[in-house]
Amino acid sequence: MVLHYEYCPQCGRKLSLRESKEDGMVPWCDPCKKTWYDSFPTAVIVLTYNEYNEVVMTRQSHLTYRHWMYNSGFILPGENAEHAAVREIKEELGIEIRNLESLGTYWFRGGVLMIAFLAFCPKCEFHLSDEVEEAVWVDVKKAAELAGPVRPGCADFAMMIDYVKKYDLCDPDELWPGQTIERPDPFAF
Ligand SMILES: [Zn+2]
Missing domain, CATH: 3.90.79.10 (Nucleoside Triphosphate Pyrophosphohydrolase)
Structure with missing residues (x-):
């Protein structure tokens, strides 16, 4: 049940990967300027x-x-x-x-x-x-x-x-x- 995002849950565009200092490569939506970390219940x-x-x-x-x-x-x-x-x-x-x-x-x-x-x-x-x-x-x-x-x-x-x-x-x-x-x-x- 761990959700890994490939598309932005907000705008639906395909996410790119962006380097984060602490977390390595993380999914990123450029139009929304938002990082989408994996989520889980x-x-x-x-x-x-x-x-x-x-x-x-x-x-x-x-x-x-x-x-x-x-x-x-x-x-x-x-x-x-x-x-x-x-x-x-x-x-x-x-x-x-x-x-x-x-x-x-x-x-x-x-x-x-x-x-x-x-x-x-x-x-x-x-x-x-x-x-x-x-x-x-x-x-x-x-x-x-x-x-x-x-x-x-x-x-x-x-x-x-x-x-x-x-x-x-x-x-x-x-x-x-x-x-x-x-x-x-x-x-x-
Ligand atoms: Zn987006």
Whole structure:
């Protein structure tokens, strides 16, 4: 879903390449005097926990029919990532999260930049949207079981390990025994 521009989205003319000091050769529209950088959708993914160290796992078969996961959604134009996280959780689960903390950023299948958050919500009932079939509060071991086998590069697994380490809930190696979590170093360029 990374969009690389060959024609100007504003005037429709074919773009040329222009040297930029910082970014090398970049697509450029001379009539519009505008650079067209590649663009891609940006989404938030939220791991919500409560005062009993339980986390929310949801089943949404339009996204994945096999596994349970956390809540996620695209950021709307003009919205910041924190607002998107609060809005998505409100829409999907009918609950109000707070105390958002960053858990880093991830590329999802090479096409969506995922901004990951840890968020708190006191234990309460859900009021699910039509998009969500089921949502449950479960402890981290049950959550790991529901998430299923580790899928390389997915934010879910690394986020859970960050949460478990932060609150010293269990040995992270117990969550997915024998499976390695791919945890990219964000500063390794
Ligand atoms: Zn143009």
